[in-house]
Amino acid sequence: MISSSLIPCGQFKTTYGADTTIFLTPASRYWCLAGVLLAATAPLVLSNYLLALLIQIGFFGIAALGLNILVGCTGQISLGHAAFFGFGAFASAWLNNTWGVPVLLAIPLAGIMTTLLGLLFGIPAGRLKGLYLAIATFASQFILEDFFSRANWFTGGSSGAMAGPISLFGTELSGDKAFFYVVLFFVVVMFLLGTNLLRTRDGRAFVAVRDHYLSAEVMGINLTKYRILSFGISSFYAGVGGALYGHYLGYVSAEGFTILLSIQFLGMIIIGGMGSVMGTLMGTAFMVLLPEGTEAAVSAIKHVTGDIPALTSALAYIKEAAIGLAIVLFLIFEPDGLVHRWRLIKSYWKLYPFSY
Amino acid sequence: MGTSLLLQLVINGLIVGTLYGVVAMCFVLIYKSTQVVNFAQGEFLLIGAWTCWWLVTSMALPFYVAFPLTFVFMMVFGIALQMIVLRPLIGEPVISVIMVTIGLSIFFQAVIKSIFGVWAQPFPEIFPVKSVDVFGLAVQPAYLMSLVVSLVIMVAFAWFFKYSRMGLAMRATAFNQQVAQSLGISVKNVFATAWAISAMVSALAGVVVGMVNGVSSALSFFGIKVFPAVIVGGLDSIVGAIIGGLIIGLLENLAEYADGQYLHVGNLYTVAPFYVLVIILMIKPYGLFGTKTIERV
Numbered sequence: 337m338i339s340s341s342l343i344p345c346g347q348f349k350t351t352y353g354a355d356t357t358i359f360l361t362p363a364s365r366y367w368c369l370a371g372v373l374l375a376a377t378a379p380l381v382l383s384n385y386l387l388a389l390l391i392q393i394g395f396f397g398i399a400a401l402g403l404n405i406l407v408g409c410t411g412q413i414s415l416g417h418a419a420f421f422g423f424g425a426f427a428s429a430w431l432n433n434t435w436g437v438p439v440l441l442a443i444p445l446a447g448i449m450t451t452l453l454g455l456l457f458g459i460p461a462g463r464l465k466g467l468y469l470a471i472a473t474f475a476s477q478f479i480l481e482d483f484f485s486r487a488n489w490f491t492g493g494s495s496g497a498m499a500g501p502i503s504l505f506g507t508e509l510s511g512d513k514a515f516f517y518v519v520l521f522f523v524v525v526m527f528l529l530g531t532n533l534l535r536t537r538d539g540r541a542f543v544a545v546r547d548h549y550l551s552a553e554v555m556g557i558n559l560t561k562y563r564i565l566s567f568g569i570s571s572f573y574a575g576v577g578g579a580l581y582g583h584y585l586g587y588v589s590a591e592g593f594t595i596l597l598s599i600q601f602l603g604m605i606i607i608g609g610m611g612s613v614m615g616t617l618m619g620t621a622f623m624v625l626l627p628e629g630t631e632a633a634v635s636a637i638k639h640v641t642g643d644i645p646a647l648t649s650a651l652a653y654i655k656e657a658a659i660g661l662a663i664v665l666f667l668i669f670e671p672d673g674l675v676h677r678w679r680l681i682k683s684y685w686k687l688y689p690f691s692y
Numbered sequence: 693m694g695t696s697l698l699l700q701l702v703i704n705g706l707i708v709g710t711l712y713g714v715v716a717m718c719f720v721l722i723y724k725s726t727q728v729v730n731f732a733q734g735e736f737l738l739i740g741a742w743t744c745w746w747l748v749t750s751m752a753l754p755f756y757v758a759f760p761l762t763f764v765f766m767m768v769f770g771i772a773l774q775m776i777v778l779r780p781l782i783g784e785p786v787i788s789v790i791m792v793t794i795g796l797s798i799f800f801q802a803v804i805k806s807i808f809g810v811w812a813q814p815f816p817e818i819f820p821v822k823s824v825d826v827f828g829l830a831v832q833p834a835y836l837m838s839l840v841v842s843l844v845i846m847v848a849f850a851w852f853f854k855y856s857r858m859g860l861a862m863r864a865t866a867f868n869q870q871v872a873q874s875l876g877i878s879v880k881n882v883f884a885t886a887w888a889i890s891a892m893v894s895a896l897a898g899v900v901v902g903m904v905n906g907v908s909s910a911l912s913f914f915g916i917k918v919f920p921a922v923i924v925g926g927l928d929s930i931v932g933a934i935i936g937g938l939i940i941g942l943l944e945n946l947a948e949y950a951d952g953q954y955l956h957v958g959n960l961y962t963v964a965p966f967y968v969l970v971i972i973l974m975i976k977p978y979g980l981f982g983t984k985t986i987e988r989v
Contacts, residue, residue: 413787415794460974466786467729467927471919472973475966478916482963599794606791653806660799667792668780 356535358528375520379513387512389624394519395580397620398526400604401613402573405530407602408611409539410566411546412461416473417601419480420571422593424450424578426484426491429499429588439502439583443522447575454571461567462560465549477595484590496589499582515584522580526573531613533569542566543611596656603663609673618674626662627655701945707835709941710842714897715914716921716933717849718890724866724928725886728778728789732797733894734915739800740766740895741902741911742808748816755816762899763892770891771884778887779880797915805909812908815899838900845893846934853930858885866928917944920965924972926982935980940965 349355359365379387403417428446431437437445460472484491491497501510502518533539541562544552553559582588600623608619634651638644647654670677715733722730743765747758777796781789853859864872865882873879898911921940925932947964978984 407787413790460970464973464977467790468923468973468977470729470786470790471923472970474919475969475973478966479963479970482959486959596798599791599798602787602791603795606788610787650806653802655802657799657802657806660795660797660802663795664777664792664799667784667788667795668777671784671788 358531358535372520372524376517379516384512387516389628391512391516391519391584392624393617393621394516394523395577395584396601396604396624397577397617398523398580399574399577400601400608400620401527401530401616402570402577403601404605404608404611404613404616405533405542405573406566406570408605408609409534409546410542410563411465411549412563412566413466413470414473414567414570415470415595415598415602416457416477416480417570417574418593418595418597419477419484420450420454420574421578421581421597421601422484422588422590423453423480424575425499425582425588425593426497426578427575428579429497429582430490432500433497439500443576443579443583446579447572450575450578451568451572454574455564455568458564458567458571461563465563474595477598481590481593481595484593491588491590496587497582499586499588501586502583519580519584522576526576527613527617530573534613538562538565546611599663600659603659605673606663606671607666607673609675612673612675614678615673615675618678622662622674623659626658630655630658698949701949702942704835705942705945706938707839707941708944709938710839710934711897711901711937712914712917712921712941713934713937714842714845715894716918716925716937717846717930718894718897719918719922720925720928720930720933721849722886722890723922724930725862726774726778726883729786729793730890731790731793732800732915733890733918734912735797735800735804736766736770736891736894737898737901737914738804738909738911739769739898740891741898741907742804743895744899745813745815745902745907746808749813759899762895766891766895767888770887770889773891774884774887779883797912801909801912808907810909812906812910814906815903832904834900834904838904841896841900845896849930858882862886917965920969923969923979926979928983929979929981932979932981940968943968 347361359368375390378390382390399417399421403414406412406414424446427449428439428442431442431445431449432439457473457476461469464472485493487493502515534542541552541557544555544557545559545562545566549559604619604623605616606619607622608617609615631651634647634654638647666673715737718736719730719733722728722733740762744758744762747753747761748755751758753761773796777792778789781792851859853863861872861877862882862885864875864877865879869879872882897914898907901911901914917940918937921936922933923936924939925934925936943964944961948961951960972979
């Protein structure tokens with residue numbers, strides 16, 4: 337939500353309805369539209385490498401938005417998001433391979449299958465909260481990981497599953513350029529759904545549960561229902577994101593969905609800003625670009641000092657350490673995330689030439 | 693063959709269980725006194741074991757010098773960690789605190805891997821390798837020693853919390869921070885001490901495990917296995933942690949036995965504790981010995 341101090345002059349709201357629109361000001365609506373249009377031109381100008389990064393931001397962003405609805409808006413901590421992400425990827429591949437469902441239909445169907453799983457794993461969430469829930473979801477991550485490596489009929493076991501390419505009206509949408517538009521379409525739809533959800537009765541109920549669950553219950557919000565529902569919705573997002581991931585790589589294996597990915601998802605929403613839709617995208621972009629940035633920094637150091645073999649061999653670990661360090665530093669120095677920093681920048685420039 | 697294997701696994705389970713118990717105790721110590729869930733507990737074991745290994749092999753120090761030095765290092769490390777990272781987070785929501793320790797755990801693990809590599813390194817021999825005969829079963833002396841060390845640590849913990857001034861201060865802080873502060877207890881010192889003790893004792897456990905299995909990143913898995921143990925025992929009970937550790941140690945080995953003899957599903961050894969964790973959380977969320985919190989508005 338954009339804080340009220342940032343609304344420019346001349347913007348008055350006279351109804352509650354006007355105050356809860358998706359875009360608070362016409363300007364933000366046009367900027368958003370311009371952003372989508374700009375993104376749509378990206379495949380024409382960007383190299384395949386940069387495009388691949390944008391695609392990653394897309395499908396991770398969808399999953400991270402789900403986690404943000406669960407953690408940021410409902411206040412339920414989940415350390416097992418990567419497992420649901422993986423389930424979505426396997427489910428979509430399974431639907432496509434075993435039942436011959438066209439991929440474009442299999443992606444939302446995989447989302448629905450993941451929702452059902454999420455509702456099942458959300459049942460403990462009806463009873464647990466805070467710390468205990470974190471530990472329960474931590475356990476579910478390990479249980480699901482074990483399931484992936486075991487269920488041969490579903491995931492192909494240790495050898496993994498092939499995920500076919502997306503085809504539309506008989507033409508195969510393979511290659512980064514075509515896939516980018518698919519991801520862009522899903523990102524726009526899912527983010528619109530997410531923003532809309534937070535404006536509805538259910539979305540407000542989530543926030544009430546987060547802010548003070550006892551008061552929420554006193555006001556007639558069914559805690560168990562909304563806690564489990566929140567798990568379901570978050571799993572839907574994870575499933576769709578995971579399905580896109582699977583069809584993008586063309587191959588799904590159980591090794592991709594470890595606890596580290598779950599932590600990265602949490603890192604995305606913490607770095608971006610908890611409970612903020614725009615922050616989710618910012619945090620995801622940060623998390624995806626962080627390893628690239630680290631690699632660039634390491635090669636810059638090597639450029640100055642000459643080749644250090646130890647640095648090259650440790651690159652993978654340096655990338656991993658950077659993820660941990662970024663999470664710790666953000667929590668200590670910017671606990672409200674990038675979106676908060678962005679608001680500060682905006683409010684600084686608001687009165688720019690005549691700030692006094 | 694079946695019964696002797698079973699007996700061997702039970703003994704193994706009890707020995708590993710006491711080690712789980714010790715690590716769980718360290719975990720509970722931090723949780724009880726500072727309300728922080730430490731996801732980086734396994735990394736304490738890792739750092740302690742590697743430090744000791746490095747002092748013994750690269751610095752060629754004798755073990756009886758290296759071991760106290762490791763202790764001193766871990767004490768400083770624990771206090772520094774608490775002061776630099778955890779203190780700014782006092783009063784922040786649970787998710788921030790959890791994520792900070794998870795972030796630390798990733799960071800330390802990556803740093804350790806980049807320094808020492810991913811391969812297991814054997815500890816130089818300190819105790820004779822020849823296995824000792826206990827009730828007709830072969831048991832490694834290092835395991836026996838670990839059992840003795842764990843028991844000593846448990847007794848020391850009991851004494852510390854019952855009689856020493858600092859231990860009493862810690863219990864008071866755990867009970868209520870504001871009241872403790874108004875009684876003249878330095879809560880800051882209590883927090884730092886809790887982290888220091890936890891880091892030191894975890895390092896001890898790390899060295900013991902390292903002696904038996906070799907030092908490697910796999911040590912940090914102890915930090916993950918601690919969660920089933922503390923949930924079974926109750927998050928804020930030290931006695932519960934020990935018993936939880938024993939239960940999980942036994943369960944793991946029995947699961948392996950059942951797996952190998954009857955079920956043949958494979959990998960049950962690692963996953964069984966987590967199934968137990970979820971079941972316990974469903975039926976008895978505060979564990980066997982944890983205090984039930986009653987919420988009032």
